[in-house]
Amino acid sequence: MINIVLLSLLVVVAIGIIRMKDLFAVVMLTGIYGLLSASFFVAMDAVDVAFTEAAVGAGISTLLMLVVITMTGRKEKATRHKPFAALFVVVITGGLLVYGTLDMPLFGSADAPIHNHVAPRYLNDSMQEIGIPNVVTSVLASYRAFDTFGEVVVIFTAGIGVLAMLFAHRRREEDEKLAAINDSMHEKHLVIRIVTKMLIPFILLFALYVQFHGDYGPGGGFQAGVIFSSAIVLYAMLFGLSAARRVVNQGFIQLMAAFGVLCYGCVGIASLLNGGNFFDYNVLSNDPVAGQHLGILLIEWGVGVTVASIMIIIFFSFAGRREIQQYVEQNKNKESV
Amino acid sequence: MELLITIVSGLFLLVGSFLCLSGGVGIIRFPDFYTRMHAVGVTDTLGSVMILTGLMMQSSDLLVIAKLIMVLLLILLVGPTTSHVLAKAAFHNGLQPKGLSTENKHNNKESSSSNT
Amino acid sequence: MIAHLPILQVVIPLMAAPICLILNRSKLAWLFALIVSGVSCLVSILLLQQVMTTGVISYELGGWQAPWGIEYRIDELNALMLLIISAISTIVLFAAPKSIDKEIVKGKHTYFYVLYLLSLTGMLGIVATGDAFNVFVFLEITSLSAYALIAMGKKKQAVWASFQYLVMGTIGATFILIGIGLMYQMTGTLNMQDLSQRLPEVAQTRTVFTAFAFVIVGVCLKLAMFPLHLWLPNAYAYAPSIVTSFFSATSTKVAIYLLIRFTFSVFGLSFSFTTVPLQTLFMTLGLVGIFVASISAIYQHNIKHLFAYSSIAQIGYMIVGFSISSVAGLTATLLHLFNHALMKSAIFLALAAVAYRVGNVRLDSLRGLGRQMPLTMAAIVIGGLSLIGVPLTVGFVSKWYLLSALIEQGWWPVAVLILLGSMLAVIYVWKVVEVAYFKEPVGTPVKEAPIGFLIPIWILVLANVYFGIDTRFSVQVAQAAAESLFGGAL
């Protein structure tokens, strides 16, 4: 029942997004869409996925879109588009998909092929083979560890890509001026700054909890990384980019991003050197289960470090670009006056 | 005793839901941004506090109660702050409460360019 | 270590990328990337040797058995693809530093090499893996690094081209994801080998048909097959020259590999070509693609655009060979895949040299370059001849095999059309030759390209000629790969 309600809400939000012209509203609705789908994932028993979707769909991606909107303007121009061609494509694709669903196993039925071929082994044997209760973590970090490695590399690629697009060197004087502007806003942000200062340590603590509790409950390196970075992002938003850069500077954060990927890969290399296959954690220790524990701990750490630093890099790149744009505009205005 | 706890927690939940709902109605019925903010900001915080308290009574697991208390603290801290920041941002951007004379609009236009 | 070659092939460039970021010096990063690419080329040669002697290599990642863990599976086709990708990448990297100095802002050189290594990793990963979902992950690594690399181009159109590519590419990848999901839903497995065994049981269901359609459309988007090719010309034309020569030789080829892998190995020959009317559809689209793209190429003013359209036409040839669905036809496709990689990378690398000296690659800036940059222009001419399919070049060999495969099936009209299509190639190649050799130079005279360009260009050109004369290696491998695909073995 609850899933039908959530799905209908999702449809309403999607229609809203199609019809809205105000980009700010569109972005907020997208965040709501992410949050609703996260709730749907909880109803579908996918707690890990829900956690991630809430952090990413409703958190980071909304934030990034908002930053971009401040740079590009929030009104969409009401130009004439080609709705008929689009409708044509959409109807064909959708029709094909509906046609495809007709022979699908019914929703929730336990005798569907996916529940009877590969998955049972994960559910039945992972306790003996890997020894941690969260099956999603054991599949993610051990059975299909290479996919997760790929995932870390994807996020690493995105970070480097964003850097390659937006990175711009700042001169010292610019930096100082921008910092001064920010300091002058202290009064304006007083309340929120104080509350944030109280919250940040707890956010960091929570990130560490999620990082290390991933074996027993929902969570893991990726979610922890996102939460950790959100603390830094919050700090940067309120205390200015220059202040945040003094905490984590560009060189250091790049190093950490690279370090995370290397940490993950080195676990694989270590198992190669110990005579196993790549990512075979059994050989990391005398006792296979202990080896699995060690391997999973290390790679989750790698994931967390990379994700946190890449998220910070991405946010810093966007925000840095924005500050420079504003700075240039202000200078222009001064000249014209 | 158990019956009493169930009834009390049920009451908490009901009142909490009612408050949240009234906030939702307020957001639709009130005339302008600030009054709407007021409707949601006040009722939502209290409403969720009520709901959380109700839930705490229902659970027997200490860990769950501890987690709920954490959530409660977070809401108490964040809810009012966000309302405050939202209202402040709206005011800084030159949004006038409904019914204010148009003279004031002139004065506030200068500050409309600054943004949080 | 020999037993671990399949994984080392992918992991070496992968681990090198973050190290490259740490190095953070342009020249150092380049040297490191070059060495890494060379090593992975060496690994691929060893792998090919091993596959040719001992047959299919299977490698279980994490020590988990195949359907539960991820499996790397190398047969002749994979080994050939790995060799093409890593070899071209190494040769192209040789020429990189000069061209990069000119075309990319100083502070971003390290990022360029990191992204280059990542895209190399992605392509190798797509080819080496035997797991359908792993394909998606590595596809995204390649695509993301490709978007960033293309957007690093100097002109402002580069960003826009990259954005269009991003939208199309993401739609394609999501289609593939839907297809994989549907397949998984019907079979319960993600391993390709396992899929190929379990799919026939459910082959008659509508869900599997839909899965097939989504995977094919998704791959064709990545492939830039006509009529889904619109993102390619701009992306190639505005990317940094080095990136163009690397991608023109490899990225569409990887998509062709995926097409072959999914139709032949995963869904199986009988499903792909009898249950679904793929043959007629692809034959028609391939032929129309050849003509439309060749004619568009003739009307281009920018040579990079011209050869990008030519790439789409050449993809048409591969699609025609593929749609014959016989051993001979597939051999022709694989040969053309190998040969086209050689010719296009040679041509685009020569164009990179032109861009380095002249500053742009518009047709009119090429005037009189035949005398000013004789070696570079000669390379373009030989590459062009190869595109047309003149004897003694690789182009001739693959066209020959394609034609004989068509004639073997008795499809004369198609063979004639293919020949006509090659005539169109004569026109656009001639356009370049005419301007370069028969028009008087204008503007300031330029010098021959520096030696750093000439060596890799001529390695590729000589390879063009060598494999056009001595066809033993390429034909042997292509044939072995085609036969093993038809043998039903994955």
Added chain:
Amino acid sequence: MLIGLFNNWVVIVLMMSGLYIVIAQGNLIKKLVGLTIFQTSVFIFYISMAKVSGGSAPILDQEISVYSNPLPHVLILTAIVVGIATTALGLSLVVRIKESYGTIEEEEIQQQDNLQNQKENKVEVKE
């Protein structure tokens, strides 16, 4: 049968509204939003096929006997990360496009490009 497939159909509607936004809308940020919705809906599709009626989250416990399928969860965790990576890169491209074209509307960018091409070709004819 109808109830069993209903979920899937709603998900298909969601996917298609995402795809529609990508194709029909000219604003680049809106396009990216469309892509996000398209991808998120595919995730919903994957996750709903993992559900087993009466099952619970795949975190092993002695008292529970029926679990939902963990494998799609793992796949989608990876896919979500891929999604945010694409969005971030796309947004950075949008920022650059805004800087160099001054607009983020598809049609205006296309117009500027066409003008530029015409100019370049004219130069060629003159010479």
